[in-house]
Every structure is written in C-alpha cells, then in structure tokens.
Amino acid sequence: MADKVLIYSRFPKTMMARFAERFELLDTGGRPAREVFPAEELAGIRALLTAGGSPLGAEAMDQFPKLGAIVCYGTGYDGVDLQAAASRNIAVGHSPGANAASVADIAMTLMLATTRRILVADQYVRSGDWAASKPSPMMRPQAGMPGRRIGVYGRKIAARCAAFESEIGYFSRTRYDLPYQYFPTLEALADWCSVLMIAVRAGAETQHVVNAEILKRLGVDGYVVNISRGSVIDEKALVAALSDKTIAGAGLDVFEQEPHAPDALTALPNVVFAPHIGGHTLESHVAMQGCVLANLTAFFEGKPLPYAVRSA
Amino acid sequence: MADKVLIYSRFPKTMMARFAERFELLDTGGRPAREVFPAEELAGIRALLTAGGSPLGAEAMDQFPKLGAIVCYGTGYDGVDLQAAASRNIAVGHSPGANAASVADIAMTLMLATTRRILVADQYVRSGDWAASKPSPMMRPQAGMPGRRIGVYGRKIAARCAAFESEIGYFSRTRYDLPYQYFPTLEALADWCSVLMIAVRAGAETQHVVNAEILKRLGVDGYVVNISRGSVIDEKALVAALSDKTIAGAGLDVFEQEPHAPDALTALPNVVFAPHIGGHTLESHVAMQGCVLANLTAFFEGKPLPYAVRSA
Numbered sequence: 001m002a003d004k005v006l007i008y009s010r011f012p013k014t015m016m017a018r019f020a021e022r023f024e025l026l027d028t029g030g031r032p033a034r035e036v037f038p039a040e041e042l043a044g045i046r047a048l049l050t051a052g053g054s055p056l057g058a059e060a061m062d063q064f065p066k067l068g069a070i071v072c073y074g075t076g077y078d079g080v081d082l083q084a085a086a087s088r089n090i091a092v093g094h095s096p097g098a099n100a101a102s103v104a105d106i107a108m109t110l111m112l113a114t115t116r117r118i119l120v121a122d123q124y125v126r127s128g129d130w131a132a133s134k135p136s137p138m139m140r141p142q143a144g145m146p147g148r149r150i151g152v153y154g155r156k157i158a159a160r161c162a163a164f165e166s167e168i169g170y171f172s173r174t175r176y177d178l179p180y181q182y183f184p185t186l187e188a189l190a191d192w193c194s195v196l197m198i199a200v201r202a203g204a205e206t207q208h209v210v211n212a213e214i215l216k217r218l219g220v221d222g223y224v225v226n227i228s229r230g231s232v233i234d235e236k237a238l239v240a241a242l243s244d245k246t247i248a249g250a251g252l253d254v255f256e257q258e259p260h261a262p263d264a265l266t267a268l269p270n271v272v273f274a275p276h277i278g279g280h281t282l283e284s285h286v287a288m289q290g291c292v293l294a295n296l297t298a299f300f301e302g303k304p305l306p307y308a309v310r311s312a
Numbered sequence: 313m314a315d316k317v318l319i320y321s322r323f324p325k326t327m328m329a330r331f332a333e334r335f336e337l338l339d340t341g342g343r344p345a346r347e348v349f350p351a352e353e354l355a356g357i358r359a360l361l362t363a364g365g366s367p368l369g370a371e372a373m374d375q376f377p378k379l380g381a382i383v384c385y386g387t388g389y390d391g392v393d394l395q396a397a398a399s400r401n402i403a404v405g406h407s408p409g410a411n412a413a414s415v416a417d418i419a420m421t422l423m424l425a426t427t428r429r430i431l432v433a434d435q436y437v438r439s440g441d442w443a444a445s446k447p448s449p450m451m452r453p454q455a456g457m458p459g460r461r462i463g464v465y466g467r468k469i470a471a472r473c474a475a476f477e478s479e480i481g482y483f484s485r486t487r488y489d490l491p492y493q494y495f496p497t498l499e500a501l502a503d504w505c506s507v508l509m510i511a512v513r514a515g516a517e518t519q520h521v522v523n524a525e526i527l528k529r530l531g532v533d534g535y536v537v538n539i540s541r542g543s544v545i546d547e548k549a550l551v552a553a554l555s556d557k558t559i560a561g562a563g564l565d566v567f568e569q570e571p572h573a574p575d576a577l578t579a580l581p582n583v584v585f586a587p588h589i590g591g592h593t594l595e596s597h598v599a600m601q602g603c604v605l606a607n608l609t610a611f612f613e614g615k616p617l618p619y620a621v622r623s624a
Contacts, residue, residue, distance in 0.1 A: 266437060
C-alpha cells in the first residue's frame with residue numbers, strides 16, 4: 001500500500017501528478033483538513049506537503065498526532081512554526097535553490113517591465129493611440145540600466161543586474177566576499193540605490209522592514225521590486241508612496257494577503273503585477289518536485305530529509 | 313548668424329532643445345519640407361537631421377541643392393539612399409553605439425515580458441481574477457531562461473542573455489571571435505533556438521529575411537523579439553504564425569509601417585508591444601545627441617563627420 005501524503009495547501013492537480021505516482025495523496029485543496037477528511041484518516045497522517053508561505057502552526061500540527069514530516073514545495077518555509085515542529089520532533093524539508101534562477105528572472109522581468117513602462121508602451125501601441133499620433137505617454141525619457149544603482153536586499157540577482165552594466169549594492173546581516181558594494185543597513189542601501197530588489201528570506205525579523213521611511217529614502221526616481229514575500233513590505237505604506245509619487249514605481253510578484261492585492265494597489269498605473277509566479281517555470285517545478293520526492297522518499301524510508309530546513 | 317539645420321523627420325521638441333541652443337532649426341514636424349518652408353529657404357539648407365528609418369531618397373535630396381550633410385538621430389540609417397548621397401557628395405552621419413545598451417535592454421525586457429507572460433500576469437492580478445480564485449491563465453508552467461537557447465541575429469545582446477544562464481547562438485555573415493555558437497545560416501539558427509532576437513542592421517539585404525519558413529523552423533515553443541527594424545520581418549507571415557500558433561509569441565518594438573501596427577497584430581494576446589522605444593532612455597538620448605552635435609559642428613566647420621556612416 002502506498003504511503004499517504006496530505007496535501008495541506010491548494011496546489012494545481014497537474015503539479016501533483018509526479019507525487020501521485022509514488023504516494024497516495026489526500027488533497028485538501030487548501031481547505032481545513034478536518035472538513036475534508038474524517039478524523040481517523042487524519043490521525044494516521046505521517047507526512048504533509050505544504051506551500052512554505054501557508055500558515056502552519058502548533059494547533060494545525062496537532063491535528064495530525066503521527067506527523068513526522070512537513071515538506072514545503074519551494075524554497076520558503078516562513079509559514080511553518082519551526083519551534084512547534086521541533087518540539088513535536090517533526091522534520092521540515094524544502095527545495096533550496098530549486099527556483100532561484102526562475103525567481104531571479106521574474107525579478108529582472110519586473111524591474112525591466114516597470115522601469116521601461118512596458119504596460120504603458122504595450123497599451124499605447126495596442127489601443128491605436130500610437131497609430132493615431134496621440135501624444136505618447138512616455139514622451140519624457142527615463143533612466144536606463146547602464147549606471148543605474150540597484151540595491152539587492154538578499155540573494156542571487158546581482159549577476160543578472162551586472163550584465164546590464166548597472167552598479168550593484170547589497171545589504172544583508174552578513175558581509176559576503178562579493179564584487180559588489182556592501183551597505184551595513186537597509187537605510188543606507190535605500191539612500192544609494194534607485195531600484196530596491198527585495199529578495200531576502202521572509203520571517204518575523206523582516207516583517208515590514210521596507211516601510212514608509214525606506215521608501216522615502218528610495219526617492220522619487222526609485223523603484224521597489226519584491227519577489228520575496230509580501231510581508232517584507234508595509235503594503236499600506238507602499239500604496240501611499242506609489243500614490244503620492246514618493247517613489248516612481250514597483251514590480252510586485254508577492255503580496256501581504258495573497259491572492260488579495262488591495263484595490264488601491266491594483267488601481268495604480270505605475271506598478272507591474274504578477275500573481276506569485278516567480279518560481280513558476282518548467283525547470284523550476286521539475287527541480288522543486290525533485291526535492292519534494294527526495295524528502296518524502298527519505299522520510300518514509302526512515303532516513304533524514306536530504307533537503308532539510310536548518311532552523312536559525 | 314546661427315547655422316541652419318532642417319529637421320526632416322518628426323521629433324518631439326524636447327529632444328531638439330540641445331540643438332536649438334547651437335543651430336537655427338527649421339522644423340518640418342515630419343511634413344514635406346516644401347509644404348512648410350518657402351523654396352528659397354530650402355535652397356539654402358546645407359544640413360538636415362533625420363530619423364534613420366525615414367525614407368530619404370534622391371528626389372528628396374534634390375529639394376536641397378546645397379545639401380552637404382545628412383545627420384541621422386540614432387544608429388540606423390536604412391532610410392537614407394547612400395548611393396544617392398554619395399553621388400551628390402553629401403556626407404551621412406549617425407550615432408553608432410550610442411543607444412546600443414538601451415536597445416539591448418528593451419530586447420531583454422520584451423523577451424522576459426513575453427516568455428513570462430507579464431501582460432497576462434498583470435491583468436490576472438489587476439482585474440481581481442486572482443483574488444476571486446478564478447482559473448489562472450498561466451496554470452501550465454512555461455520554460456524559463458536557464459538552458460533556453462537564444463539565437464541572436466545581429467549585435468550585442470549576448471552578454472545579457474548569458475547572465476540568465478541561457479545558451480547563446482548567433483548568425484551573421486561574418487563569424488566573430490565570440491564565446492557563442494556560430495550558425496552559418498539563419499535557417500540553422502531558427503532550427504536550434506527558442507527565442508530569435510532580431511538585432512541585425514536593417515537594409516535591402518535583410519528585407520523580410522524572417523519569413524514564414526524561418527518562423528516555422530522556430531517552432532511552437534518559439535518566440536521572436538525584434539528591436540531592429542520592422543522591415544526585417546515579413547509582418548503578414550508573423551501575424552499568421554502568431555495567430556495559428558506556429559510560434560508561441562513575440563516581443564516587438566518595431567513595425568513595417570510605423571506607427572501603424574496592423575489591427576490583426578495588435579489584437580493578439582501573445583505579443584508584447586512597444587512603440588519603438590528601444591533607444592528611448594536618458595543616457596541613450598544624451599549620447600545620441602552628442603553624436604548629432606559633433607557631426608553638425610564638424611560639418612559647419614568644414615571638417616569630416618566624426619560619426620560618419622561607412623557605406624557597405
């Protein structure tokens with residue numbers, strides 16, 4: 001009999017196909033597990049698959065008294081209460097780096113689409129306004145990439161930015177041996193750069209660190225690109241800064257309450273939106289699924305998870 | 313008295329401001345010169361400024377019997393009949409390389425926006441469909457950049473592509489000492505690649521070289537990005553290939569009859585459009601204007617143009 005895996009979050013069925021070949025999947029479709037499956041079924045659950053951003057705390061874990069493994073699809077695991085998992089001896093796995101290139105690419109896509117105003121450009125052509133010689137909404141040329149200062153708050157986007165002849169600065173708690181300028185605070189990075197790329201790992205300590213003050217430091221020619229988690233930005237402050245032109249624009253793949261982007265935000269013309277598709281490419285899914293399969297297989301064989309989360 | 317320069321094409325006035333400080337500008341606003349200025353005024357014209365893509369043949373040159381210099385704003389000069397200019401002893405200048413980075417960046421923007429379907433993504437969030445849990449239009453993951461084969465037909469985009477962990481191939485008449493795979497024909501490049509980046513210099517020999525056969529070779533997962541000139545692609549064949557899914561999509565900054573993109577093209581959802589803004593960044597304009605000023609100044613001082621077109 002196949003080992004059972006509870007699908008705790010809402011995932012498209014097509015994404016689950018590879019797992020269904022190896023395991024018996026109990027798919028909640030993202031609804032509360034106890035509304036979908038009888039208590040005796042849940043009592044036997046030893047492993048579950050979740051989206052790392054979905055809240056999964058002590059109370060949720062206690063629905064599954066035999067739970068031994070929480071496997072996150074993707075890199076993030078910010079929704080999982082690691083302390084609660086540790087005290088219940090539950091292993092937590094994820095897919096480190098599997099979607100890093102895909103996410104870096106959506107960051108670049110959003111930066112370029114926003115700074116080159118591609119939505120406005122596309123609409124100007126598509127509507128016929130260009131053909132009718134109506135005034136161009138992009139008459140005033142904007143700064144391009146060469147010499148642009150890009151501040152990276154987090155991971156591996158810098159090499160892509162550097163290929164665009166831009167200057168790269170970064171802030172993180174640790175200074176790495178990198179050929180880019182290090183800033184000891186996010187404030188200093190925001191003062192220096194014109195694009196703030198938020199790629200930091202989300203967690204309690206990064207909650208709302210990009211606030212009204214940081215946005216003000218970024219300035220009127222500044223852009224924010226967020227491909228990390230919505231929680232890193234104070235979304236109300238962002239809406240205000242975008243509305244009153246404290247900053248020039250934003251490219252957002254993530255939001256505080258997904259899938260709910262506030263109306264005040266989605267009404268803004270100076271933002272390019274994506275529905276959390278950073279990791280949504282073929283190669284990225286194949287790599288993430290490989291990590292999930294390896295984690296689940298190891299767990300059911302009684303071995304340590306090969307892609308385990310290291311708690312901080 | 314300031315030297316007179318005829319503004320032969322339609323340019324925004326703001327772009328002409330630097331020239332107006334040094335020269336007396338006779339601005340046609342893109343209309344036929346003889347409709348705007350009296351014949352005796354045109355008879356004295358020694359230099360004109362044009363957009364390189366605007367047709368400027370023997371007959372047009374003969375309106376200005378004293379014409380000694382045709383200065384193109386930008387890199388291209390495909391609209392200028394070089395033989396006619398040579399036989400009239402008219403120097404032709406342009407702005408080589410001044411907008412290369414800006415154009416390469418719009419190429420990357422269009423490639424990423426198209427392959428990551430950013431218009432669809434933005435609309436899914438902006439419309440509220442994502443929040444309403446309506447089915448995602450991008451459920452099926454697409455190929456990402458790592459390992460993607462990008463075929464470059466022309467100039468300097470390769471380094472940017474390489475930063476995205478993509479494989480680069482190129483076709484040109486000459487094989488260069490480059491760390492990228494050389495293809496001896498455009499057909500072979502199209503067979504190999506999934507994104508065909510058209511960055512070749514436009515001219516009679518490149519007219520419609522990207523035709524139905526090349527598009528068919530590119531294939532169902534293939535994309536075309538054109539930041540060169542609309543004339544390089546057979547636009548009717550492109551509309552057909554996009555409509556019947558012979559290829560997956562296109563990113564277009566240039567069109568056969570600008571500013572008129574055909575309705576059949578602008579109606580397509582699998583295209584990202586831009587209104588010929590490749591070179592439209594601050595740095596690019598400053599650099600292009602520098603070349604124009606240097607060319608005009610040299611001409612009126614009786615010196616050779618520093619940024620002269622080398623005829624093939």
